[in-house]
Amino acid sequence: MSVSFALLGLLENGPRHGYDLKRSYDDAFGRDRSLHYGQVYSTMARLLKNGLVEVELEPGDGPDRKRYAITDAGITDIEAWIGRPEKPEPYLQSTLYTKVVLALMTGRDASEVLDTQRAEHLRLMREMTHRKAQGDLADELICDHVLFHLEADLRWLELTTDRLDRLAAQIRR
Amino acid sequence: MTEQTLLTAENLHLTFGETKALDGASLHVRAGEVVALMGPSGSGKSTLLHCLAGIMAPESGRVVYDGRDLTAMSDTERSTLRRGEFGFVFQFGQLVPELTCRENVALPLRLSGVGRREAHRTATSWLERLDVADVADKRPGQASGGQGQRVAVARALVTQPRVVFADEPTGALDSLNGELVMKMFIAAARETGAAVVLVTHEPRVAAYSNREAVVRDGRVREQEFAR
Numbered sequence: 594m595s596v597s598f599a600l601l602g603l604l605e606n607g608p609r610h611g612y613d614l615k616r617s618y619d620d621a622f623g624r625d626r627s628l629h630y631g632q633v634y635s636t637m638a639r640l641l642k643n644g645l646v647e648v649e650l651e652p653g654d655g656p657d658r659k660r661y662a663i664t665d666a667g668i669t670d671i672e673a674w675i676g677r678p679e680k681p682e683p684y685l686q687s688t689l690y691t692k693v694v695l696a697l698m699t700g701r702d703a704s705e706v707l708d709t710q711r712a713e714h715l716r717l718m719r720e721m722t723h724r725k726a727q728g729d730l731a732d733e734l735i736c737d738h739v740l741f742h743l744e745a746d747l748r749w750l751e752l753t754t755d756r757l758d759r760l761a762a763q764i765r766r
Numbered sequence: 767m768t769e770q771t772l773l774t775a776e777n778l779h780l781t782f783g784e785t786k787a788l789d790g791a792s793l794h795v796r797a798g799e800v801v802a803l804m805g806p807s808g809s810g811k812s813t814l815l816h817c818l819a820g821i822m823a824p825e826s827g828r829v830v831y832d833g834r835d836l837t838a839m840s841d842t843e844r845s846t847l848r849r850g851e852f853g854f855v856f857q858f859g860q861l862v863p864e865l866t867c868r869e870n871v872a873l874p875l876r877l878s879g880v881g882r883r884e885a886h887r888t889a890t891s892w893l894e895r896l897d898v899a900d901v902a903d904k905r906p907g908q909a910s911g912g913q914g915q916r917v918a919v920a921r922a923l924v925t926q927p928r929v930v931f932a933d934e935p936t937g938a939l940d941s942l943n944g945e946l947v948m949k950m951f952i953a954a955a956r957e958t959g960a961a962v963v964l965v966t967h968e969p970r971v972a973a974y975s976n977r978e979a980v981v982r983d984g985r986v987r988e989q990e991f992a993r
């Protein structure tokens with residue numbers, strides 16, 4: 594899911610060929626999960642069908658005559674995705690990381706992405722705190738478990754916010 | 767948001783030497799709400815709280831409480847306002863060590879002219895409410911850290927202030943005692959209808975608020991009002 598948004602986001606700074614997209618993806622997000630070409634082309638096919646990208650054909654033949662370009666609908670989609678907080682749940686980091694990196698690449702406010710997420714986490718922490726106050730000991734223990742996990746995520750969000758300048762510099766390289 | 771706004775900071779600036787402690791900070795606090803001021807250490811949270819409470823004066827910008835401009839008042843007017851309308855809870859060190867816990871809680875009432883018997887009666891009921899009646903006749907030094915902070919909360923609330931300013935009130939406590947303090951503090955504040963400005967870097971403490979405002983580099987990013 595976040596792969597297709599990532600690929601879409603990579604097109605925002607200009608049209609690209611499939612192989613170019615794969616390379617940029619691997620550079621930015623592929624640390625331990627580089628993409629297959631097949632995944633790139635199948636994702637592009639789906640985005641094309643949904644009108645989020647369009648194809649510019651170049652003369653000649655072979656698979657790489659196609660250059661993909663993001664459409665206005667695609668930009669609207671990526672904008673909404675980056676701005677929308679994720680539901681706080683485990684293993685969120687890779688999606689958030691993708692959003693932050695894309696925001697930095699496309700000149701959006703990455704700290705706002707993190708702050709929006711942070712607000713969402715804190716909202717759930719409030720809910721748990723409130724529920725804890727109403728319930729019995731079992732509720733309290735369950736809520737505390739959730740609270741500790743949310744708190745760990747929040748610390749990561751805070752730390753990432755503090756390191757945004759470094760991350761931006763690294764991406765620009 | 768303006769119709770219920772009780773306390774406002776508008777575009778505050780304050781520098782210490784080279785350090786811009788506040789660099790255009792603005793905040794709105796509505797009557798009865800609990801606002802958590804979060805953000806990294808050194809970002810200006812305490813300085814903002816001190817300006818909001820009229821303890822410090824900003825170099826520029828305004829602080830308006832209930833329609834009155836704090837920054838335009840005389841020192842006397844400001845301290846009268848603080849004594850009558852505001853309460854304070856700090857991390858530690860706010861209780862007078864030579865007085866008993868009851869006398870400490872009674873002190874703000876005595877200072878505003880309430881008789882000794884009446885002040886002590888009210889203090890006792892506040893100590894009971896925060897479940898620290900057993901330390902009423904002890905000195906703060908003989909109470910535990912968590913008990914001491916609950917006594918401090920009682921002292922902050924005893925005058926029924928409209929705003930309580932709390933700067934890292936659980937900062938020196940373990941998490942269990944911190945939670946107990948927060949639970950009782952916020953419940954009591956809500957009952958009396960006091961607004962709370964709560965500085966904390968701990969998310970679990972901030973989770974007792976209605977909403978948070980994040981302070982970074984002397985500026986505030988306010989989040990949406992919670993429902």
Ligand SMILES: Nc1ncnc2c1ncn2[C@@H]1O[C@H](COP(=O)(O)OP(=O)(O)O)[C@@H](O)[C@H]1O
Pocket residue numbers: 782783785786787805806807808809810811812813814
């Ligand atoms: N009295 C002071 N003299 C000099 N510098 C100060 C003083 N008070 C605060 N500062 C500086 O102003 C900045 C903000 O401080 P503060 O408001 O205490 O931050 P926070 O409470 O968020 O940790 C920090 O860099 C701090 O070192």
Ligand SMILES: [Mg+2]
Pocket residue numbers: 811812813
């Ligand atoms: Mg501070």
